[in-house]
Amino acid sequence: MTANQNTIARQFIESIPHAGALGLTVTHIGDGTAEIVMPYNPRLIGDPDTGVIHGGAVSALMDTCGGAAVISHPQSPGGTATIGLRIDYMRAATPGQSITARATCHHITRSVAFVRAIATDDDTDRPVATATGTFTVEEA
């Protein structure tokens, strides 16, 4: 992907209505990898006692980041949709901290793209969640 294509991909991701609702920012995209940040937001809390973000919001972040990694792959025609996504939740994200997802499209065929992703908060040595996903490969 050229720098210009990366800018277009970033703008495309950030123009997704639900990405906007979550306040997502693309901090890196290109060559089959993407990094997206979701700022802490009280509206996304899943456990009111602790202020921990709901797993569903982490799923949405992982899914967006996985799709971004796929469309940024040099062999991608530019479009994608999720086929399957599995997420393991290792621990609760620390309340008040943003969550960063990093996804890699590690293999792509004419039909299917394979993705690994990891989500962390400020303590980057202890992942909040990991994910593996499969995505379609299609024209934008």
Added chain:
Amino acid sequence: MRRPPEPVQVVKQRRDAALHALVGGVPYIQFLGIRFDRRGDELTGLLPYDDKLIGNPLLPAIHGGVTAAFLEVTAIITLSWAWLWEDIESGKLKLSDLESGQLPRLPKTIDFSTDYLRTGLPRDAYARARVTRSGRRYASVHAQAWQDNHDRPFAECSAHFLMPRSDG
């Protein structure tokens, strides 16, 4: 002598208050706009369409992450509901505690796997979950979501949950 049955409105008020407390207390469920329909102990999740749920503006289609979140919320609420049912019915869970936001600890998601079967269309979606195994420490839950036609689900999930310790 047998106790006379409780008046139906008392039973309904207690169950609806418990469900309302369970669902209404979670900001993220309100953020997505998810509601629950109750028929006896059976719950159906309802995700009314909203523009902010869109993930692909060109099609347009509901965001895959929203679909996963809807399934996860339906799975957790259904599992919690089944787990709390006896305590709600016996009165061990006090209605006043629930209404003041004193919720028992809820199950935690261990892992969550979503299959996307069809495009989520820009309209209302529904989901139901089934607890396939409920143990003392772990539970397995399967959930399915559909839109216009119940026989054509657009996504399903299977998930594992860590149950709260019953002593605390």
